[in-house]
Amino acid sequence: AFLQQLVVATFDGVEQRKDKRIAVITEKLFDQIILSARISKGQADEFAARIMEGIITPPNVRNFLLGLLSAHNIAALDESINMHAGGPYKLLARIIGVKRVCMEWRNYLEKEPTESHKIISVLLKRFAIEEQIADKITTFDLRAMPLQTIARFRLNLISLVEDFLIEHREDILSSVKHIQVEAVGTVQSAIIKFNPESIPGEWIARAKQDIAVFFYSYLQQELGGLLERAIPALGVYGMIARKIDLFTPQQLEAVVKRICRQELKWLELLGAFIGFWLGCVQVVINHVVAYH
Numbered sequence: 001a002f003l004q005q006l007v008v009a010t011f012d013g014v015e016q017r018k019d020k021r022i023a024v025i026t027e028k029l030f031d032q033i034i035l036s037a038r039i040s041k042g043q044a045d046e047f048a049a050r051i052m053e054g055i056i057t058p059p060n061v062r063n064f065l066l067g068l069l070s071a072h073n074i075a076a077l078d079e080s081i082n083m084h085a086g087g088p089y090k091l092l093a094r095i096i097g098v099k100r101v102c103m104e105w106r107n108y109l110e111k112e113p114t115e116s117h118k119i120i121s122v123l124l125k126r127f128a129i130e131e132q133i134a135d136k137i138t139t140f141d142l143r144a145m146p147l148q149t150i151a152r153f154r155l156n157l158i159s160l161v162e163d164f165l166i167e168h169r170e171d172i173l174s175s176v177k178h179i180q181v182e183a184v185g186t187v188q189s190a191i192i193k194f195n196p197e198s199i200p201g202e203w204i205a206r207a208k209q210d211i212a213v214f215f216y217s218y219l220q221q222e223l224g225g226l227l228e229r230a231i232p233a234l235g236v237y238g239m240i241a242r243k244i245d246l247f248t249p250q251q252l253e254a255v256v257k258r259i260c261r262q263e264l265k266w267l268e269l270l271g272a273f274i275g276f277w278l279g280c281v282q283v284v285i286n287h288v289v290a291y292h
Contacts, residue, residue: 004176011169014162022165026158034157035142035150041134048134056129058117062109069106074099 013019039047078099109116124130142150165172231237247255 004180007176011165015166022162023158026161027154030154030157039137041138044134044137047137048130051133052130058120061120062116066109069102074102
């Protein structure tokens with residue numbers, strides 16, 4: 001129940017942009033884990049293999065090249081060479097016929113998809129694209145990026161987490177309620193199956209000692225304040241007064257005599273002690289005066 005209340009309060013604070021706990025936790029995770037994390041060679045190889053299987057496949061590369069070699073892009077490339085290339089490079093481009101080569105390569109990709117896939121597959125293996133991707137992943141380090149990029153990445157991650165929590169609020173609350181139900185069932189089952197005799201004796205002795213030490217230290221610090229608050233709250237003074245009113249004169253006299261004997265006994269002993277030493281001092285003084 002406490003967990004559910006905590007989650008609800010956190011969500012309300014995030015939605016109102018008043019609760020910064022999620023932002024602080026996400027920032028700490030980013031700085032302490034994500035920023036310093038490095039991917040091992042085995043993990044990099046696995047990532048590279050998945051990228052090659054799902055993204056950089058011959059059909060995808062062929063479709064990308066077809067989109068790149070559009071008539072508009074080819075015309076723009078030829079125009080850029082004529083405008084910006086130097087004399088020798090412009091002459092070489094005219095000899096090779098860059099525009100014509102691009103158009104022929106596009107026609108080949110369109111008309112021969114099977115052969116294009118084979119060629120692209122061979123080129124990917126010959127250029128070791130998968131190994132290069134794995135090496136880039138292994139050597140990638142976020143700390144080498146510009147500080148502004150890291151700060152922007154951190155803010156984007158915080159926004160992503162907060163937006164995710166807000167968007168999936170009901171799902172998370174439902175999961176929390178499910179956890180609560182399971183926890184209650186687990187506790188109930190544990191209580192039913194619990195057998196005190198199964199607890200080792202040394203555990204019980206240690207628990208007793210720890211509890212006793214805790215209560216002793218607690219009462220040393222708090223007992224005075226607890227009594228000051230408890231006596232008025234319990235009406236102890238009134239209860240004592242009512243009990244005294246019910247005493248008979250003989251009972252009250254006996255109580256007073258007993259209290260006087262207990263309290264005045266020390267006063268009598270103190271008087272006897274003082275009198276004894278005063279007598280000793282007087283004897284010494286008289287002896288000294290008589291001697292002189």
